[in-house]
Amino acid sequence: MAKSNKELEGWEIITKDQNGNIIGDDDTHSRRSRRGRGIERHYLRRKSDAVQFGCGDNVIFRDASDNDGEVTVYFIFDIRLNTLNNLVEVWAFNYLKWHELDAELYYKQFHPKVLESTEPEGHFAKLLEDELDKKELFFALQHNELQLTDFVSLANIMDMGSWIDPKTKKNASTDFFVRYICLPDGSHFVPIDMAVEKETVQNMKPKEAEEHFKDILFPQSKSSNNIKSTGKKKGTVSKGQPQLKKIKIESDSSFESEFDSGEDEDDNSDAIDDSEVVDYEDEEDADEDLSENADDESENQDISDVVEEEEKSIRKRRGRPKKIKSDTPTLKVPHAPKTVKVKAPMIRKFTKKNVARAKKKYTPFSKRYKSIKDVPDLTKLAEFNQKSTEAIFHELETKLNTTKKHKIVETIFSKVKKQLYSSHGKEEIVKAGNFDDYLPARENEFASIYLSVYSAIESGSATTVYVAGTPGVGKTLTVREVIRELQYSVQQEELPVFHYVEINGLKMVKPTDSYEVLWNRISGERLTWGAAMESLEFYFSKVPKVKKRPIVVLLDELDALINKNQDIMYNFFNWTTYENANLIVIAVANTMDLPERQLGNKVSSRIGFTRIMFSGYTHEELKNIIDFRLQGLNNSYFYVDTRTGSAHLIENADEEQDIENKLPPGIKRVRLKMSTDAIEIASRKVASVSGDARRALKVCKRAVEIAEQRYMAKHGYAYDGQKIVDGDDDTPEEKETDVDGNEVEAQTVQISHIMKALNETINTNSTTFITRLSFTAKLFLHALLNLAKKTGLQEQSLGDVVDEIKLVLDVNGNNKFILGIAEALYQKGGANVSEQLRIISWDFVMGQLIEAGVLIRQNMKNERISCVRLNISEEDVLRAIEQDETLKGL
Amino acid sequence: MDSAAIVDDAIVIEDNEDFVVEENSIKLLPIKRSADDGLNHAHVSVKKSKSTYNDVESGFRLFRKHLMRHLNHSLQAEQTRIFKYLTDTKEEISRVLKQSIIQKESHSIIMVGPRNSYKSFLIDHELRLLSKNYKNQFITVKLNGFIHSENAAINGIAAQLQTQLEELQGTEQTLAEPVLKEQDAINTDISSGSLTEVFEKILRLLDSAATKTNNVNKSNNDTKITVLFVFDEIDTFAGPVRQTLLYNLFDMVEHARVPVCIFGNTTKLNILEYLEKRVKSRFSQRIVYMPQLKDLDEFANTVAELLSPLPASLENDNEQYLSQWNNLISELVKDEKSNLFNQIRLNYDTFKSLATFKNSIIPLIGSGQNFEDLKLSMLSCKLIEGYHLNQLQNGLTSTIRSLSDLELAVLIAAARVSLKSKDEMINFNLTYVEYKEMIKSINAKVPTSSNLTTNRHLIKLWEKDDVKNVWETLQGFTFITEKGAIGIRESAIAAFYASNYQFHGSTIPFDLRLYQMQVTLKELRTVVPRSSMYYTWTQL
Incomplete structure (x- = not known):
């Protein structure tokens, strides 16, 4: 110097x-x-x-x-x-x-x-x-x-x-x-x-x-310019090479990992942990994908593209950290170079282990691409991942298989019962049937849903259809049928291929799962709900229409999807307003005004719903439905093995003709019929209450079961093929003659069966229950009713009831039974016990009444001041008490 | 003094391996009624039982064991006696089970009946019978609303499904290659993963609506295993929030390819009102109300069934005892003057519960040393009476009787204050004043003739601080309770409110805190013995 x-x-x-x-x-x-x-x-x-x-x-x-x-x-x-x-x-x-x-x-x-x-x-x-x-x-x-x-x-x-x-x-x-x-x-x-x-x-x-x-x-740190420094080069290469190689191997099958590591680079400036986590997932996914390896030739083109992209980005990634890492030393080395740098890789490993439990990825789809142009054509992506999950479940399902070694007796009623399950698909109900029959009285609703969805798919626009109606009026069934028709149109190449996703609010643990499910169905990957939501947002708002398929989402039980933030319903409806969305939401709920009630004008102002209200079925429609279900079975003939009750449906007339002449011994013909009156009354009864088709079918099914039970008992058939000899039922056989004059046994489901089935559902049984309770329980209720009459109040404190019971017993002291029972209840006059303050079985009786739901008790520590009141109608209790001979007179 | 402790303090009769007391532990009361032979006899028998195990004849011991197992319904399915009044219900359950297990139909059914009305018993019994022939045809998943919350239930279902599936197919799997098995475990573990995943897996496993049927054409020999759900306390799953689990299970009954059968047990008569409308629409509406005994005759006959095991269910050696015993029981039950019949009638009027009756008779049978002995005690039924008396030990009367003089005095003072005040509220200050007054006026009546020995006859007036202790004892017995104190905390929320209240209440000074009485002065008058010096104070 x-x-x-x-x-x-x-x-x-x-x-x-x-x-x-x-x-x-x-x-x-x-x-x-x-x-x-x-x-x-x-x-x-x-x-x-x-x-x-x-x-x-x-x-x-x-x-x-x-x-x-x-x-x-x-x-x-x-x-x-x-x-x-x-x-x-x-x-x-x-x-x-x-x-x-x-x-x-x-x-x-x-x-x-x-x-x-x-x-x-x-x-x-x-x-x-x-x-x-x-x-x-x-x-x-x-x-x-x-x-x-x-x-x-x-x-x-x-x-x-x-x-x-x-x-x-x-x-x-x-x-x-x-x-x-x-x-x-x-x-x-x-x-x-x-x-x-x-x-x-x-x-x-x-x-x-x-x-x-x-x-x-420090050979590992790299300087920004890589001239002539041999040591440094070695470092980069040795680090970069194996990873690249590895990914290349995987990339044959793994889509997800590519995307993921692709997004790594962009995110790398974030906290170290962040990239660690994603790294880990890379590996996991790779494993998964390898096992799921489905080599689809048509995908190869795509894959190689992605691989290239991937490699590029990896290079980019190597570049970035270099800067970060070489910058820091410049500042510090002259004074005291630290060892942190050297340790960095170790920390990585450590955090990898830490996040081993993370199951789902959480980097949203939206962050993986720098620009929308980078987004690959997703139409090819989507189906790819569906297969693997299906395979797993198929495997699971086969676990539930078992061999049918035992004998099954199919009674004449079995087929009918099967038909009456309320939610069988069309194929199971009719082999070749007219469509209008299948959805009786739902033609208009079907048409309007079909038209709006069809036009939306055709034009590639977004729309919302809102379907409301009480349970069991065929909402979901109609929508499914619409989809089936649309898929048929797709096969005919009238429509572009679309995705159909069904989300049922009650089939998930928490409402936010719906995002995960939808994203999973779209892309096949599992993300956390937050990431899935962002991905969906990105997908619907940014991804151009050409790169994706139309999506039809059925949101069933919409009200169950409402969470505190109300964001789910809002989002689903909001997405349909995006220009790029290509999303069709069919929302199904019980009430018409649900979106307004929950979201106010936020949604309804901007979304023109196609709103369709499903009303309850009328009795005629219900009758049609039942008739339709029983098509081909009502009024049909069976061959019945008289020993076991095993039945065989006679399907066509030819067969009938053939066998008729030579009926083997032990086989008889039985005609099965469900009387029109019975169907009529069932549909009328149900229509007057709710118009719930499920209910109507269930009543019929139950009636058939009751009829079957009688039939089997009469003939002594059992389900496992053993005949029980038990002939105490002596009702005469219904006989009728057919055209040829042969005797044919007939089994009819009658009004009485239907009525029995209906009563089972209506009768609450509380009166019978109380009638058959012990005397003390009835005494308790009697005292409670007395007090209610005196004071005019429904609620009574238990202390008052205790006093009232005692009063009732004292007043009626001249009744012989009461005198005897009072002594027993309070242990009066017992030589070695003093008089009790509560009647015997006091706690037991009260517990019984509360648990049966007859009584509601306020939960106070002090028993005397706890209030009780009846939980069922006073008349029921009164009627029950009046049946008791002793209490009637008090 | 602590009567609860006394009751809990059970004596064990040593030689009985089969002496099973189900709900209440028994202590025989030292009843002093020397004239009564039967009672003495009972005492003797207890004493005898403390001799050696080998004293009891082995044949009789077998019989007694058999009888005891019969009482507790722990015999094998074939030997179990189903009460006659349950027959119809049993048939119905059996029918539903057979339809779903053998014929592979899907059903849902709710059984309603009070406690101890043999709901689970019947289901278990039928399942035991069916499992003999159709062991590989069904899986039972049992859930209890008191144990499982909705989320725990989901995990519970997954775990039970998995273990039972493994059990059914276990033999084949262990033979397979270990590597393959590991992969299997990763893919097909039902119970692993987050709750959402587990739930999805269960649904997809059982529910066909979620998956499309790719290969419908299966060979006819292949059927699905029936999955049987047995819910205890199904009303707790039908809570006020989302009834996700029930919705899905009932939905499965209609949709699923896998046959599903759902049994729900509950005590609530109005269970249908608990179900949400969508859940209700999916439920089959099939409710079985457990039968109740109609009249005294039927009750007596059922008790007879309860007491007599099925004939020929025991080996030949002990057949004699069995038939003798059954004869004895049928005689006693028919005889309206017999002690046993009296006991039956008493139970019929008060509890009308077979379980209670069973509990009361267990000590009697358990303490029998030989057949004659057992017969005699059956005739006298003293042990049953003893059992009932013992039950009373937990009552208010016994607790009041067990109080010390000072405690009784304070309790009476408190009851007096409660009666005097308008809103029946009391506090410690007022009570102490009343107590002081009481003692003073009692002491005033003591003649003060001799100057020296006065103190001996006077009752000590305790200081306020000392009485505080007594006050808290009374609180411990819940004779007095703090105003508004909430009882057993049924839920977390109730507990939270209760704790909040305590916080609020404890800000008031101890002396002034408001309390309410559990017993009235009038009631005290009936309980406090006339000989007590406080008897006169039990009225105003």
């Missing part, structure tokens, strides 16, 4: 170009203009003896601090001219001498075993002194600014080989040798060849030189 020309006295500055030609030793002010010529090198030359040095040279300087002749060897890496304060600045890294090293750190790296011995302090230093050559230097990565006045001489640095070589002539004061580069505190030794480095550094800018040495010291 020289502040002024005076200090520079005795020195001159020489600038050379790359080839070593002197450009002009005194023209220091016009550097800028000459920049174009290439790298300039500055040298300082002592005029007296023409000793000169420049970048890459080793020099010996006196230590400025103490004057006892200590000298230090420096490696010059920068000579700056005309800086702010000085004319010339000389910057150098210093070399450490042996005594400047920390012995322990030294041994830690080279001979860890030495440290294991427990020697007194100073021992290691001594050991070091013995071991090391006094002329060995250690290149320390520490900046030093040098004073020209302290200059002693040039130094000659050799490598180990030439130093040991006895032929080399050595100058004791200026010759040294260097084997290692290390940190300024004398730790972390890395081998270095100074002769090579000298050449390298000479051609570098000072900053680059410093980076370069750092790279040597």
